[in-house]
Amino acid sequence: MKSLERGHVPNLATILYYSERGGLLNRASPWVKLMGLFLFVVAATIIQSTLLLLALYVLSLLIYISGKFPLRKLLGWSLFPVLFILTISILFIFSQPGRPIIAVPGVFTITDMGVLLVVKLLLRGLAVVNYSLTLIMSTRYSEISGLADRIFPRPFDVIFLLTFRFVFVVFEVLETALLAAWARGGSLRRGITSAGSLYAKIFAVGVVYSFDKAERIGKAMEARGFSGELRSYERLRSPSALGWAMLVISVLIVVVAYVYQGIIP
Amino acid sequence: MAHIHLPDGVLPITWVAFYWLISLALLGIVAFYFRRTGKSIEVKTLSVAGVATALAFVIFQVEVPVLGGLHLNFTPMLGILVGPIIGSVSAVIINILSSAVGHGGWGPIGLNFLINMVEIVVAFSIFVFLFRRRRVLPFIAALVATLIALTVSNALMVGAITVSGIQGVEGVEELQNLLLLALINEVAAVVESIVTGFLVAFLAKVKPELLGGSKIEES
Numbered sequence: 001m002k003s004l005e006r007g008h009v010p011n012l013a014t015i016l017y018y019s020e021r022g023g024l025l026n027r028a029s030p031w032v033k034l035m036g037l038f039l040f041v042v043a044a045t046i047i048q049s050t051l052l053l054l055a056l057y058v059l060s061l062l063i064y065i066s067g068k069f070p071l072r073k074l075l076g077w078s079l080f081p082v083l084f085i086l087t088i089s090i091l092f093i094f095s096q097p098g099r100p101i102i103a104v105p106g107v108f109t110i111t112d113m114g115v116l117l118v119v120k121l122l123l124r125g126l127a128v129v130n131y132s133l134t135l136i137m138s139t140r141y142s143e144i145s146g147l148a149d150r151i152f153p154r155p156f157d158v159i160f161l162l163t164f165r166f167v168f169v170v171f172e173v174l175e176t177a178l179l180a181a182w183a184r185g186g187s188l189r190r191g192i193t194s195a196g197s198l199y200a201k202i203f204a205v206g207v208v209y210s211f212d213k214a215e216r217i218g219k220a221m222e223a224r225g226f227s228g229e230l231r232s233y234e235r236l237r238s239p240s241a242l243g244w245a246m247l248v249i250s251v252l253i254v255v256v257a258y259v260y261q262g263i264i265p
Numbered sequence: 266m267a268h269i270h271l272p273d274g275v276l277p278i279t280w281v282a283f284y285w286l287i288s289l290a291l292l293g294i295v296a297f298y299f300r301r302t303g304k305s306i307e308v309k310t311l312s313v314a315g316v317a318t319a320l321a322f323v324i325f326q327v328e329v330p331v332l333g334g335l336h337l338n339f340t341p342m343l344g345i346l347v348g349p350i351i352g353s354v355s356a357v358i359i360n361i362l363s364s365a366v367g368h369g370g371w372g373p374i375g376l377n378f379l380i381n382m383v384e385i386v387v388a389f390s391i392f393v394f395l396f397r398r399r400r401v402l403p404f405i406a407a408l409v410a411t412l413i414a415l416t417v418s419n420a421l422m423v424g425a426i427t428v429s430g431i432q433g434v435e436g437v438e439e440l441q442n443l444l445l446l447a448l449i450n451e452v453a454a455v456v457e458s459i460v461t462g463f464l465v466a467f468l469a470k471v472k473p474e475l476l477g478g479s480k481i482e483e484s
Contacts (some may be wrong), residue, residue, distance in 0.1 A: 010366040091442040124274020131369035160314025200463030218312035
């Protein structure tokens, strides 16, 4: 999937490749990993101390590295979240009150509090992104389907599981169409109408083909007795004693960090 | 992007919880609707919903080489293709998958979902009105529907962030900065509207039955 796999866009096929490998994180209970995600989100949202946020970010990075996942890919994949955060916050480095760091009189002034605000938002966002990617790269497809089956109501679970299945089919369809267009000089087309028209046609081919495929799959599933129920029989590992202990300790750390963050810069 | 996916840590925890509650209430209504009509949901509808959601997720990954590279949301197109009810299920699944790969946070899924829902409902309603009732050309109908949907969602995003506030921001200059962000998003919205217009015009020629929402919306 070379044409769709840009450095900054995570490819689900690559992610699933890592999820099917063995490893310490891959063997952990998916429930523990999911509750860990909840804790990461809460911690990244409620903690205000820069040092504690830095610690949270480093922790997320260490967890990612402990899964032996590629660090270079993570850097590429972080580009989008960084872009989102900077889009929202970059202008505040000029407008936040604080001590001037760089000032061009009459033009702009960058303050320490403005820079600190952007840094904090980056640490918050990226800590959760790192953990999210670790979670999905260490959880097998069957475990994800098991979680979806137990968490989502009907028909959300069915549509989620079908989506997860179809993503790869659609990826392949668009991949083929893009490569075919590029081989005929499509990658050289620029401008809103020219490139827009070409990509619209590629997407349209994807839409038509995918919907045809969906219809065929629907009929095939009905012929095999599918009536709208898609159950997962994956036995999800319950949290081990160590898993529970880690969760309890993590909750305590988040609570203590929140309560005593006033004394940490 | 025509709108950004808010990352974790931007909104205060109270607002994160507030948007989640509204979204869960909306999804609860949809789940109740499905439960009530559960037996009549066709297998075909389920597979179409799965494909439409996968399409929206995958198309978001493709970089369109316009203005230095844009990624489309495809949510207005999703509204045009499957309508608001299936669209709401698709929107929440897209947000979950996007958050899993780092495109948007888990906490702001509530707000991101509401913004997506506005895009889906507005695009669907305007497209159906223009294309089915007024017999406007599909390209124009889709372009107008997408542009209005993305403009409304853009305004909603700016409004929601202004009301909620950004963690750590002091002062009232927030709105001015967000308006600049909205302006940039609006340029991307124009590109997405043109691409959607071409896409719908193509579909109207080769597969017109796909346009105007699923059978669930019509019943």
